[in-house]
Amino acid sequence: MIIAVTGTPGVGKTTVSELLAQKLGYEYVSIKKLAEKKDLGEKIEDEIEIDIEKLAEVVREEFKEKNIILDSHLSHLLPVDLVVVLRLNPELLLKRLLKRGYMKDKLSENLEAELVDVCLIEAIEEHENVIEVDTTGKTPEEVAEEIVTLMEKGIKKRVGIVDWSESYEKIMPHLRR
Numbered sequence: 001m002i003i004a005v006t007g008t009p010g011v012g013k014t015t016v017s018e019l020l021a022q023k024l025g026y027e028y029v030s031i032k033k034l035a036e037k038k039d040l041g042e043k044i045e046d047e048i049e050i051d052i053e054k055l056a057e058v059v060r061e062e063f064k065e066k067n068i069i070l071d072s073h074l075s076h077l078l079p080v081d082l083v084v085v086l087r088l089n090p091e092l093l094l095k096r097l098l099k100r101g102y103m104k105d106k107l108s109e110n111l112e113a114e115l116v117d118v119c120l121i122e123a124i125e126e127h128e129n130v131i132e133v134d135t136t137g138k139t140p141e142e143v144a145e146e147i148v149t150l151m152e153k154g155i156k157k158r159v160g161i162v163d164w165s166e167s168y169e170k171i172m173p174h175l176r177r
Contacts, residue, residue: 003082006075008093010096018071031070038058050074083129085159087162130159
C-alpha cells in the first residue's frame with residue numbers, strides 16, 4: 001500500500017510520516033530526496049521544481065507492491081492508495097513558518113493554501129481515499145496514532161473536519177493583497 005502524507009508546509013508532514021512508517025512497518029520516502037536522487041526537477045533558488053509526471057512514473061515503477069509512506073506537499077498528486085492530509089490552525093502555522101524564516105511571499109502563499117484547503121481539495125479531486133487529520137494541539141505521536149486507528153477501523157474517507165474561517169482576520173495582514 002502506498003500512503004501519501006500531504007499538507008501545507010509546516011503542518012508536521014515529515015515527523016508524522018516517519019512515525020507512521022515506524023508504526024506500520026512501512027518504508028519512509030521523502031519526495032524531495034527522491035526527486036533530487038532521480039533528477040526529476042529543476043533547481044530554482046533553494047527549491048526544486050519537480051516534474052510530477054516523471055515522479056508519478058517513478059512511483060508506479062519503483063513502489064508497486066511495496067508498503068510506502070510518501071512525504072511531500074505534492075504527494076497527493078501521485079498514484080497512491082490513500083492520502084492523509086494534515087491540517088494545522090493557520091495561526092499556529094504562521095508562528096512555525098515565521099520561525100523557519102519564510103519570506104513574505106512564501107509565507108502568504110502557504111497561509112492562504114491552508115486557509116482555503118488547497119491540498120485537501122486537490123487530494124479529493126485526484127483520489128477516492130482521503131483522510132483529513134487536524135494536527136492542532138496534538139503531538140506528532142498522537143497524530144500518527146490517530147491515522148493508524150482510522151486505518152484499522154477501515155476508514156478510507158474523512159474530510160471537512162476543519163474550518164479556519166475564525167482565523168481569517170488574524171491571518172489577513174500576512175496575506176498578499
